[in-house]
Amino acid sequence: MDRHTDYQRLDENQLNNQVLQLEERYGAYKNRKLKLDMSRGKPCSEQLELSVGMLDILRSDDTLKTVDGSDCLNYGGVDGIPEAKELFAQMLEVGTSEVIIGGNSSLNMMHDAISRAMLHGVYGSESPWGKQQTVKFLCPSPGYDRHFAICELFNIEMIVVDLLKDGPEMDAVEQLVREDDSIKGIWCVPKYSNPDGITYSDETVDRLARMTTKAKDFRIFWDDAYTVHHLTSRPDPLKNMLAACKSAGNPHRAFMFSSTSKITLPGSGVAVLAASEENLNVIRKQISVQTIGPDKINQLRHVRFLSNMEQISEHMNKHAAIINPKFELVLNKLEAELGGKNIASWNKPNGGYFISLNTLDGCAQEVVRLAAQAGVTLTPAGATFPYGKDHRDRNIRIAPTFPALNELETAIDVLCLCVQLASVKKIRA
Numbered sequence: 001m002d003r004h005t006d007y008q009r010l011d012e013n014q015l016n017n018q019v020l021q022l023e024e025r026y027g028a029y030k031n032r033k034l035k036l037d038m039s040r041g042k043p044c045s046e047q048l049e050l051s052v053g054m055l056d057i058l059r060s061d062d063t064l065k066t067v068d069g070s071d072c073l074n075y076g077g078v079d080g081i082p083e084a085k086e087l088f089a090q091m092l093e094v095g096t097s098e099v100i101i102g103g104n105s106s107l108n109m110m111h112d113a114i115s116r117a118m119l120h121g122v123y124g125s126e127s128p129w130g131k132q133q134t135v136k137f138l139c140p141s142p143g144y145d146r147h148f149a150i151c152e153l154f155n156i157e158m159i160v161v162d163l164l165k166d167g168p169e170m171d172a173v174e175q176l177v178r179e180d181d182s183i184k185g186i187w188c189v190p191k192y193s194n195p196d197g198i199t200y201s202d203e204t205v206d207r208l209a210r211m212t213t214k215a216k217d218f219r220i221f222w223d224d225a226y227t228v229h230h231l232t233s234r235p236d237p238l239k240n241m242l243a244a245c246k247s248a249g250n251p252h253r254a255f256m257f258s259s260t261s262k263i264t265l266p267g268s269g270v271a272v273l274a275a276s277e278e279n280l281n282v283i284r285k286q287i288s289v290q291t292i293g294p295d296k297i298n299q300l301r302h303v304r305f306l307s308n309m310e311q312i313s314e315h316m317n318k319h320a321a322i323i324n325p326k327f328e329l330v331l332n333k334l335e336a337e338l339g340g341k342n343i344a345s346w347n348k349p350n351g352g353y354f355i356s357l358n359t360l361d362g363c364a365q366e367v368v369r370l371a372a373q374a375g376v377t378l379t380p381a382g383a384t385f386p387y388g389k390d391h392r393d394r395n396i397r398i399a400p401t402f403p404a405l406n407e408l409e410t411a412i413d414v415l416c417l418c419v420q421l422a423s424v425k426k427i428r429a
């Protein structure tokens with residue numbers, strides 16, 4: 001049989017033969033007692049090596065003062081040191097008065113932003129979100145599981161909206177937010193999204209910025225985690241959300257987040273929140289009750305190591321050189337093993353950390369189970385949807401960056417085999 005035969009056209013005999021052949025190969029993998037983990041999108045050790053030099057950049061006899069003369073060793077600077085604001089404002093294309101520099105995690109900043117909104121409301125709220133009977137968020141899906149976990153923690157009801165090639169399905173989004181004042185926000189990963197790798201079009205950005213929302217204190221949680229994480233020399237362009245909101249007459253609608261977790265070190269990066277000055281004035285006041293100041297030494301280290309946007313771009317090219325072969329390997333294997341068989345589709349991202357694989361409906365959980373039995377841990381099926389429920393049971397997130405190339409190759413071989421096995425059995429049933 002041709003390598004690229006359409007599985008959906010096989011007769012019963014051919015399907016039975018395929019199952020036998022695939023099960024034999026699967027058994028051989030099981031005997032190898034593999035132990036491979038493909039479950040989380042972490043940088044590999046060579047990527048971390050690119051930034052360890054940053055740890056030597058400050059010495060005890062250096063000037064550890066900021067440009068405005070304050071001492072990074074001491075308390076203060078609750079919203080970040082001026083030079084960090086300057087650098088990360090450039091990265092997010094906003095003004096220096098429109099950023100707050102945080103600790104090491106943007107997820108932490110997102111969690112805290114929701115927590116504050118629930119307890120106190122946001123700039124312009126008539127009452128805390130949490131005082132309402134119900135609070136709902138729109139969750140373009142597939143999406144980032146940890147966003148959904150924050151909603152679950154705060155008992156925020158999640159409404160799934162389909163994520164298309166150019167962003168969330170905007171007709172649905174516009175209708176929902178126009179009619180329901182308990183919908184207070186939307187999660188967006190606008191560039192090289194996790195896991196689909198898509199980037200929002202200008203039109204999507206504009207529609208989000210100008211849509212009419214029944215909740216007057218609606219916020220877009222704009223998680224620009226992969227803003228400089230390109231894999232090709234033709235980066236996807238992304239229209240600036242803060243600017244679009246200003247032009248649309250909704251200047252306070254966006255909370256933008258990012259971090260250097262996957263630029264420098266995930267264990268010791270710098271996170272940033274950008275929003276209108278009015279939003280930030282409220283937030284700054286609240287944060288200064290929580291802390292007398294963040295880790296300014298780490299901010300200074302980052303500024304001295306990354307310097308400017310050209311340097312960041314050069315640094316990101318080094319990341320791309322390490323992880324590109326991994327993405328290529330996965331994409332080539334998917335094409336070789338699954339191409340033309342009419343059982344799976346996948347994206348080819350221009351950046352970010354993931355490849356999103358869609359199986360036939362009703363197969364993803366079985367694929368993940370089969371892979372686990374053969375020693376390959378994948379992100380749980382359903383994790384990319386609110387409440388862990390992928391109604392079509394078809395999305396699997398592939399995270400190629402962490403494993404070494406040889407391990408990745410084996411893991412994807414196993415994955416492709418499991419997709420074929422689960423699909424043939426599904427078609428035969």
Ligand code: PLP
Nearest residue numbers: 105106107144189194225259261
């Ligand atoms: N946002 C997205 C979309 C991510 O994929 C990740 C990590 O995988 C994060 C945020 C985590 O960011 P941080 O390390 O800054 O908390």
